[in-house]
Amino acid sequence: xxxxxxxxxxxxxxxxxxxxxxxxxxxxxxxxxxxxxxxxxxxxxxxxxxxxxxxxxxxxxxxxxxxxxxxxxxxxxxxxxxxxxxxxxxxxxxxxxxxxxxxxxxxxxxxxxxxxxxxxxxxxxxxxxxxxxxxxxxxxxxxxxxxxxxxxxxxxxxxxxxxxxxxxxxxxxxxxxxxxxxxxxxxxxxxxxxxxxxxxxxxxxxxxxxxxxxxxxxxxxxxxxxxxxxxxxxxxxxxxxxxxxxxxxxxxxxxxxxxxxxxxxxxxxxxxxxxxxxxxxxxxxxxxxxxxxxxxxxxxxxxxxxxxxxxxxxxxxxxxxxxxxxxxxxxxxxxxxxxxxxxxxxxxxxxxxxxxxxxxxxxxxxxxxxxxxxxxxxxxxxxxxxxxxxxxxxxxxxxxxxxxxxxxxxxxxxxxxxxxxxxxxxxxxxxxxxxxxxxxxxxxxxxxxxxxxx
Ligand code: BES
Ligand code: ZN
Numbered sequence: 001x002x003x004x005x006x007x008x009x010x011x012x013x014x015x016x017x018x019x020x021x022x023x024x025x026x027x028x029x030x031x032x033x034x035x036x037x038x039x040x041x042x043x044x045x046x047x048x049x050x051x052x053x054x055x056x057x058x059x060x061x062x063x064x065x066x067x068x069x070x071x072x073x074x075x076x077x078x079x080x081x082x083x084x085x086x087x088x089x090x091x092x093x094x095x096x097x098x099x100x101x102x103x104x105x106x107x108x109x110x111x112x113x114x115x116x117x118x119x120x121x122x123x124x125x126x127x128x129x130x131x132x133x134x135x136x137x138x139x140x141x142x143x144x145x146x147x148x149x150x151x152x153x154x155x156x157x158x159x160x161x162x163x164x165x166x167x168x169x170x171x172x173x174x175x176x177x178x179x180x181x182x183x184x185x186x187x188x189x190x191x192x193x194x195x196x197x198x199x200x201x202x203x204x205x206x207x208x209x210x211x212x213x214x215x216x217x218x219x220x221x222x223x224x225x226x227x228x229x230x231x232x233x234x235x236x237x238x239x240x241x242x243x244x245x246x247x248x249x250x251x252x253x254x255x256x257x258x259x260x261x262x263x264x265x266x267x268x269x270x271x272x273x274x275x276x277x278x279x280x281x282x283x284x285x286x287x288x289x290x291x292x293x294x295x296x297x298x299x300x301x302x303x304x305x306x307x308x309x310x311x312x313x314x315x316x317x318x319x320x321x322x323x324x325x326x327x328x329x330x331x332x333x334x335x336x337x338x339x340x341x342x343x344x345x346x347x348x349x350x351x352x353x354x355x356x357x358x359x360x361x362x363x364x365x366x367x368x369x370x371x372x373x374x375x376x377x378x379x380x381x382x383x384x385x386x387x388x389x390x391x392x393x394x395x396x397x398x399x400x401x402x403x404x405x406x407x408x409x410x411x412x413x414x415x416x417x418x419x420x421x422x423x424x425x426x427x428x429x430x431x432x433x434x435x436x437x438x439x440x441x442x443x444x445x446x447x448x449x450x451x452x453x454x
Pocket of ligand 2: 086119120180
């Protein structure tokens, strides 16, 4: 094991340059204008995997291709690891507030800045480079490995969902490793034990049959933008609880042990403020900040539109107004049921002066990981030896819907070995990834493969 660890250190600059090449490809999966770029990124990953000695191919789907690769030379009596990741990224443009072009990576103060650096190119690439380091120095791996890297995680993930369902034999493994989450800080790694699910929707509030002069009709016609504000203002109470009847019915209560474990992370308002700049925390006073993020469901207004917002003013009553709404859900909430509850509630509180429609966009399941299994213990030891610190177990507020599907269809435990930080500006301008994390991540991944081979 020393040889591959050393090999990875010697190769670090090459590995970094390869990651930079991958980060140059704008694989924005949500925007059809970038379809060829998404494919190019998939092809790049396949080529890199073939070069290091894996059997790799691009799998066509109804949308963006999947990357599948394997090396099964360790034989049937050795375990198989399936690594999951995504090569697509969130949209990004200089005008969003980036200090440089988001697809022209820059290295600064030990960080690599580019869209996708942390989410998720830098993270899944860690395992590719760990495999490369072992294969190049030993000619073989201590375990069998498979990779499934998708190109539409940031925009639905339907293709991989179908693939996992229909190809569970090909993807079968003894453990699934997912690296698409965050640690508390550099010296405190985290193995995520739960992910939130979610459901996204659009609320349409319509009033008059067209835009109206606000002088000719104002006062006698309910303004849809105002009605929308009135409706969404009623979705939370003053304690930050969601006021939709039945919303919390299926929420699994935290046990005292879980609350004690969450408290151990030592994350409080001080950290929240340093990371986000907010003047005060918000939300349910009966729960700590980490509990609110990891173990409680939410309802967020993620966008709002209606009326005139160009230069100057326009005296208009808009014909309609729209809010984008996204709920994060926890065990054992069902996205479809939550949507139905919300739809009914919004119809109930809609004033007779306007009409509303709630449109479902996308739902995804929450996931909970089993922490008492040998694979988890192998991961703990891998962090201890490869990273230099033992990880803590923690719930994550974000969502990776495919995790629940893999749990359902592949009879294997999922280990969430995240190497990012929540301060990496995921989905935001100036996304970055620590090169120290990249380096230590590769060491940790190498240790993990030897650990589970034992
Ligand atoms: N890597 C993230 C998940 C994540 C978010 C981990 C925050 C750690 C902290 C993933 O790529 C992501 O953004 N997922 C989406 C899923 C959604 C589009 C269904 C999310 O959480 O919004
Ligand atoms: Zn991600």
